[in-house]
Amino acid sequence: MIFRWFGRKKPEETAPKDEAAKNESVALESSTPAPEPEPEKTPEPPAAAPAPRPETEPVPELAPAPPAAEPRPAQPVPVVPIPVTPPVTAPAAPVEPPAPVTPAPAPEPDPVPELPPAPAPTPTPVVAAEEAPPTKKGWFAKLKEGLSKSSSKLTDGITSIFTKRKLDDEALEELEELLITADLGPATAAKVTAELARTRFGKEVSPEEVKTTLAAEVSKIVTPVAKPLVLDPALKPHVILVVGVNGTGKTTTIGKLARQFKAEGKSVMLAAGDTFRAAAVSQLKIWGERTGCPVVARDTGADAAGLAYDALERAKAEGVDVLLIDTAGRLQNKTGLMEELRKIVRVIKKLDETAPHTTLLTLDATTGQNAHSQVEIFRDMVNVNGLILTKLDGSARGGVLVSLAEKFKIPVHAIGVGEGVYDLRPFDADAFAKSLMGLSAD
Numbered sequence: 001m002i003f004r005w006f007g008r009k010k011p012e013e014t015a016p017k018d019e020a021a022k023n024e025s026v027a028l029e030s031s032t033p034a035p036e037p038e039p040e041k042t043p044e045p046p047a048a049a050p051a052p053r054p055e056t057e058p059v060p061e062l063a064p065a066p067p068a069a070e071p072r073p074a075q076p077v078p079v080v081p082i083p084v085t086p087p088v089t090a091p092a093a094p095v096e097p098p099a100p101v102t103p104a105p106a107p108e109p110d111p112v113p114e115l116p117p118a119p120a121p122t123p124t125p126v127v128a129a130e131e132a133p134p135t136k137k138g139w140f141a142k143l144k145e146g147l148s149k150s151s152s153k154l155t156d157g158i159t160s161i162f163t164k165r166k167l168d169d170e171a172l173e174e175l176e177e178l179l180i181t182a183d184l185g186p187a188t189a190a191k192v193t194a195e196l197a198r199t200r201f202g203k204e205v206s207p208e209e210v211k212t213t214l215a216a217e218v219s220k221i222v223t224p225v226a227k228p229l230v231l232d233p234a235l236k237p238h239v240i241l242v243v244g245v246n247g248t249g250k251t252t253t254i255g256k257l258a259r260q261f262k263a264e265g266k267s268v269m270l271a272a273g274d275t276f277r278a279a280a281v282s283q284l285k286i287w288g289e290r291t292g293c294p295v296v297a298r299d300t301g302a303d304a305a306g307l308a309y310d311a312l313e314r315a316k317a318e319g320v321d322v323l324l325i326d327t328a329g330r331l332q333n334k335t336g337l338m339e340e341l342r343k344i345v346r347v348i349k350k351l352d353e354t355a356p357h358t359t360l361l362t363l364d365a366t367t368g369q370n371a372h373s374q375v376e377i378f379r380d381m382v383n384v385n386g387l388i389l390t391k392l393d394g395s396a397r398g399g400v401l402v403s404l405a406e407k408f409k410i411p412v413h414a415i416g417v418g419e420g421v422y423d424l425r426p427f428d429a430d431a432f433a434k435s436l437m438g439l440s441a442d
């Protein structure tokens, strides 16, 4: 029966590699500029097109009224002096004379003392003032806490399977199922349990041992993809195209990355390439303000590729270090989206044939296995060469990162564990694996 474990489920996911290679070449082909018949719609360098000039940042009028979706972390709430209403005391038992009951001075709607003009929600240009950057220890704690829903599902399951029990076929089967339901995917689940069987089969194992072994296995699987996003200093700018389904965290991630690059002393420019939704544009503008980065934007409905072209042209002219381009993510209109993304790529290649230098796909970790199809779809549209898993905080499906790593082998540059500007961190394989299994850092 041991052999059942070794032979039964060889991780059968070699196919994706070929598929990945195939698709990659497709994507690359599609982005090769040479015999492209299309550029008739390509926005030409806006020589004589003064009309919808991309408006540029800073955008002073944005400071007030952030849209509801604004991911601003808790700010000290401006204290507006509110006129204190006198406590309404029940009038004491009526005493004579009953007649001229002078009604207790009604809590007058106070003559509103002229309030000093409400302190406008601070324009928050200084990111550092928002929250303190977490220490390494604080970061691990945050990651562990963020992954607690994912890990408690796993650790509760492991405890119930392995309390005073030998590692037999049945236990392995249950473990494998548990790992699958925790989104690690069938191939990863089989691989990890087979490894456990190889070393411990027939022995009594404690839940702690199982967790430690699984953490080590998970770490082995995700280590090859844990690659920080490194900017090429020779590029002016290093162009990062950010793609992903709506709501997966593109704009927020751009804001967080912009902060990080700025903190490293880089000059950063943002391009509001999701021209479809006005809210997306204003959200990016807010991030631009918060991080002190200029934002190239146009009116809703403008041509996204034209905007990207203008942004790159300007970034080059200004010698900017990094250009982050936001994009739309309307999967409902897949063909239209594919066209739009490919066109952005083609058009920016006219200015720099090596751009985009990084095509980042944001994936919402709460969507579990759905993330797999998103990788496939976007990889086929554009040559995705980096992933960012967002919303790992509060997701019960953080295990999906492991199956993504195993299947696609695309670098995971960073993970998002909150809406705050500091809540994006380089992906640390070991810290992630331990947190996922509910273990402590050391």
Ligand SMILES: Nc1nc2c(ncn2[C@@H]2O[C@H](COP(=O)(O)OP(=O)(O)OP(=O)(O)O)[C@@H](O)[C@H]2O)c(=O)[nH]1
Binding pocket: 069, 070, 071, 244, 245, 246, 247, 248, 249, 250, 251, 252, 253, 274, 280, 283, 327, 328, 329, 390, 391, 392, 393, 394, 415, 416, 417, 418, 419, 423
């Ligand atoms: N908890 C949590 N929320 C996040 C994280 N990243 C983004 N969000 C939130 O997810 C929501 C969607 O994020 P956006 O950045 O607007 O996503 P988008 O992909 O740009 O979406 P569209 O603008 O609709 O295209 C916002 O409320 C963000 O604050 C994360 O790591 N953790």
